[in-house]
Amino acid sequence: xxxxxxxxxxxxxxxxxxxxxxxxxxxxxxxxxxxxxxxxxxxxxxxxxxxxxxxxxxxxxxxxxxxxxxxxxxxxxxxxxxxxxxxxxxxxxxxxxxxxxxxxxxxxxxxxxxxxxx
Amino acid sequence: xxxxxxxxxxxxxxxxxxxxxxxxxxxxxxxxxxxxxxxxxxxxxxxxxxxxxxxxxxxxxxxxxxxxxxxxxxxxxxxxxxxxxxxxxxxxxxxxxxxxxxxxxx
Numbered sequence: 757x758x759x760x761x762x763x764x765x766x767x768x769x770x771x772x773x774x775x776x777x778x779x780x781x782x783x784x785x786x787x788x789x790x791x792x793x794x795x796x797x798x799x800x801x802x803x804x805x806x807x808x809x810x811x812x813x814x815x816x817x818x819x820x821x822x823x824x825x826x827x828x829x830x831x832x833x834x835x836x837x838x839x840x841x842x843x844x845x846x847x848x849x850x851x852x853x854x855x856x857x858x859x860x861x862x863x864x865x866x867x868x869x870x871x872x873x874x
Numbered sequence: 875x876x877x878x879x880x881x882x883x884x885x886x887x888x889x890x891x892x893x894x895x896x897x898x899x900x901x902x903x904x905x906x907x908x909x910x911x912x913x914x915x916x917x918x919x920x921x922x923x924x925x926x927x928x929x930x931x932x933x934x935x936x937x938x939x940x941x942x943x944x945x946x947x948x949x950x951x952x953x954x955x956x957x958x959x960x961x962x963x964x965x966x967x968x969x970x971x972x973x974x975x976x977x978x979x980x
Contacts, residue, residue, distance in 0.1 A: 801917065801960060801971040816968045817875075850916055859964025860907040862928065864916040 758782040760865035778851030796847040878972035891949035896961035905965035
């Protein structure tokens, strides 16, 4: 079955770089898009960016200068790197998969909580 | 970006019918989707493309609307439906979410 699982450090210092990994199973990264979505504590959801099945990426404009998404298809992993972290980057980070570029997210990882604090 | 506006909270009694609205700042055709999120859990897709029930979702949930105004209806509401409900559009880039409606049961 389709599964996604996020991993990474729970605590990041301000101004440092966040590195997260999404490990997927049950599907191929060369067939489906994987997205990153985040959620500050007690708040709404923000789409961050996506790795398309063909290797192309796209990012939400406010994050574009700080964000990079890449992948290793041999390891079934998608990576998120975001630099210059601030306290308002604190939140739960999810990786998700849509249905053939449909635009809605059927499959979600459990999420990983990232706290930005010194 | 397309802004999606939802009422912050609703309170209903079990067995009643509840409608949760989502208004878009610009047209999104029928590309509006609904999610349920319980505390400490990831969102769960309920409705896609305005009115299509996602796999495994009870028929008590339904969706309607097109253009800029959309509604998620739960009828009848059950105690387990206590959660926050988010709308999300995928017609315009970037994909955006509403602020969420917290549903509480009386």
